[in-house]
Amino acid sequence: MDWMIILQQLVNGLTLGAIYGLIAVGYTMVYGIIGMINFAHGDIYMVSAYLTAICIAVFMSWWGWTFVPLILVLTLIVVILFTSLYGWVVERVAYRPLRGSQRLAPLISAIGMSLVLQNYVQISQSARTQGVPSLISGHPLRIGSEQNFVQITEMQILIVIVAFLSMAVLSYIIQATALGRACRATQQDRVMASILGINTDKIISIVFIIGAASAAVAGVLVTLNYGTFDFFIGFVTGIKAFTAAVLGGIGSLPGAMLGGLILGLAESLFSGFVNTDYKDVFAFALLVLVLIFRPSGLLGKPEVEKV
Amino acid sequence: MTEPLLQLDKVSASYGSIQALKSVSITVNQGEIVTLIGANGAGKSTLLMTIFGQPRASSGRILLAGQDISQIPIHQISSLGLAQAPEGRRIFARMTVEENLLMGTIAIGDAYLKQDKDKVFALFPRLKERRKQSAGTLSGGEQQMLAIGRALMSRPRLLLLDEPSLGLAPLIVKQIFAILKEIAKEGATIFLVEQNAHHALNLADRGYVLANGEVRLSGTGQELLANKQVQHAYLGG
Numbered sequence: 001m002d003w004m005i006i007l008q009q010l011v012n013g014l015t016l017g018a019i020y021g022l023i024a025v026g027y028t029m030v031y032g033i034i035g036m037i038n039f040a041h042g043d044i045y046m047v048s049a050y051l052t053a054i055c056i057a058v059f060m061s062w063w064g065w066t067f068v069p070l071i072l073v074l075t076l077i078v079v080i081l082f083t084s085l086y087g088w089v090v091e092r093v094a095y096r097p098l099r100g101s102q103r104l105a106p107l108i109s110a111i112g113m114s115l116v117l118q119n120y121v122q123i124s125q126s127a128r129t130q131g132v133p134s135l136i137s138g139h140p141l142r143i144g145s146e147q148n149f150v151q152i153t154e155m156q157i158l159i160v161i162v163a164f165l166s167m168a169v170l171s172y173i174i175q176a177t178a179l180g181r182a183c184r185a186t187q188q189d190r191v192m193a194s195i196l197g198i199n200t201d202k203i204i205s206i207v208f209i210i211g212a213a214s215a216a217v218a219g220v221l222v223t224l225n226y227g228t229f230d231f232f233i234g235f236v237t238g239i240k241a242f243t244a245a246v247l248g249g250i251g252s253l254p255g256a257m258l259g260g261l262i263l264g265l266a267e268s269l270f271s272g273f274v275n276t277d278y279k280d281v282f283a284f285a286l287l288v289l290v291l292i293f294r295p296s297g298l299l300g301k302p303e304v305e306k307v
Numbered sequence: 308m309t310e311p312l313l314q315l316d317k318v319s320a321s322y323g324s325i326q327a328l329k330s331v332s333i334t335v336n337q338g339e340i341v342t343l344i345g346a347n348g349a350g351k352s353t354l355l356m357t358i359f360g361q362p363r364a365s366s367g368r369i370l371l372a373g374q375d376i377s378q379i380p381i382h383q384i385s386s387l388g389l390a391q392a393p394e395g396r397r398i399f400a401r402m403t404v405e406e407n408l409l410m411g412t413i414a415i416g417d418a419y420l421k422q423d424k425d426k427v428f429a430l431f432p433r434l435k436e437r438r439k440q441s442a443g444t445l446s447g448g449e450q451q452m453l454a455i456g457r458a459l460m461s462r463p464r465l466l467l468l469d470e471p472s473l474g475l476a477p478l479i480v481k482q483i484f485a486i487l488k489e490i491a492k493e494g495a496t497i498f499l500v501e502q503n504a505h506h507a508l509n510l511a512d513r514g515y516v517l518a519n520g521e522v523r524l525s526g527t528g529q530e531l532l533a534n535k536q537v538q539h540a541y542l543g544g
């Protein structure tokens with residue numbers, strides 16, 4: 001076995017896993033707080049890819065900017081803001097009116113919302129595959145000999161740094177701030193949280209915004225890295241990130257990050273050593289295995305709780 | 308005549324088609340300990356939750372120092388000076404003891420946090436020993452102490468307690484009632500729901516008996532203790 005290939009796949013897997021983790025955050029936090037799978041979340045991610053392209057086009061073609069770091073930072077900020085707005089609107093329009101109804105109703109509404117977003121983007125942006133110019137294309141870092149090396153691109157480094165930074169900030173917010181405590185309280189007992197004075201509707205909105213913002217970070221990074229996307233990318237990526245969330249234990253924030261990393265690594269190693277075509281099948285097989293042997297996920301809480 | 312601190316005026320409430328409260332009228336005056344007793348399913352917990360809008364009163368008025376609170380947003384009620392240690396304790400199991408106490412200060416901000424936390428720890432030394440522990444791992448009695456402590460953290464004008472003695476050893480029940488007495492002496496007003504009618508009526512200035520969602524009897528604690536019906540139904544006499 002070739003160590004360089006393993007190392008290369010680990011690098012690729014880490015990058016992929018960081019992205020899955022970021023998107024999984026949205027699934028897991030929304031599930032944690034209102035107990036529903038937000039099937040439109042993958043499409044929120046998709047929207048952020050389009051917003052990235054629009055931002056870059058405006059900054060570079062219209063305004064003629066050339067300073068890449070500025071373009072990147074502003075794109076990230078603007079895309080986070082607008083994607084958050086989408087996340088917020090989706091909750092207000094599709095889920096809040098159904099609060100307190102049967103469990104199935106918001107789920108169906110979520111699937112509807114997913115279709116709405118896809119069609120909205122398809123109609124307004126056309127169904128063609130779109131692209132962005134590559135902004136970061138320095139020479140990749142190579143470690144090893146001439147023939148046998150591990151290659152790390154600047155973009156991969158950027159993805160890992162930004163993703164881990166975002167997760168660190170998010171973990172800090174949830175663990176150590178008043179807002180984070182309000183989120184956790186609302187997640188654990190919404191009625192009691194409101195008795196204590198927490199505006200739980202507002203907290204739920206904020207959780208949707210946090211989820212959308214994390215997906216937006218992923219969307220910007222992936223779009224810059226791959227360069228192309230279409231209105232359907234939210235589907236497979238969404239299901240993968242959902243798998244990551246379940247793998248880590250849905251409802252658990254560290255679980256989403258861990259699940260993302262494990263899924264990314266497993267998928268990369270599988271593509272590297274077994275077969276690239278079946279990597280999605282492998283990812284979902286992993287999901288099935290987890291659901292059979294550890295339904296609450298790696299870091300999830302068991303269903304039964306002491307009352 | 309001074310205005311009562313809390314006044315329920317012909318309040319009704321229901322869960323879907325089940326009517327749990329039928330035109331209930333109750334008053335609690337400033338500085339009093341008032342207790343509400345009644346059989347299982349009488350509607351006692353519903354009454355306390357209705358004060359917090361869950362469920363909302365379907366008719367009638369809920370006045371806090373004269374202000375009708377029956378329609379205001381639920382999360383604004385605590386900042387009017389109301390706190391509740393609800394049925395089932397409802398502590399946040401996956402937060403530490405200290406975080407749970409901190410959650411109690413949301414209505415008033417954390418200006419008195421340290422002072423009030425020390426006070427709760429003085430009342431319940433066991434909580435102090437376990438302050439970094441996740442609340443879900445506390446014993447039932449400790450959880451009850453935490454629920455009461457959390458309610459005290461918002462310096463409420465009116466404290467609502469739902470069966471604070473439930474499931475506790477007799478010695479702990481005694482302690483808790485002694486603590487309630489102490490809290491009341493410091494000026495808090497307490498509205499106490501209890502199954503433990505003997506203890507509750509002994510402690511309380513006045514009491515109400517609820518049956519099938521209706522107020523059946525009311526009087527001073529001593530009057531109700533001496534009442535034949537009450538003795539027969541709730542005191543095992």
Ligand SMILES: Nc1ncnc2c1ncn2[C@@H]1O[C@H](COP(=O)(O)OP(=O)(O)OP(=O)(O)O)[C@@H](O)[C@H]1O
Pocket residue numbers: 322325327345346347348349350351352353354394502
């Ligand atoms: N969430 C709910 N949904 C439907 N019915 C409810 C709900 N909560 C309570 N009830 C019903 O309302 C009635 C009053 O219940 P409540 O909990 O207020 O009684 P209680 O006097 O507190 O009883 P206990 O002493 O057993 O705690 C009961 O018939 C109960 O079945």
Ligand SMILES: [Mg+2]
Pocket residue numbers: 351352353394469
């Ligand atoms: Mg009850």
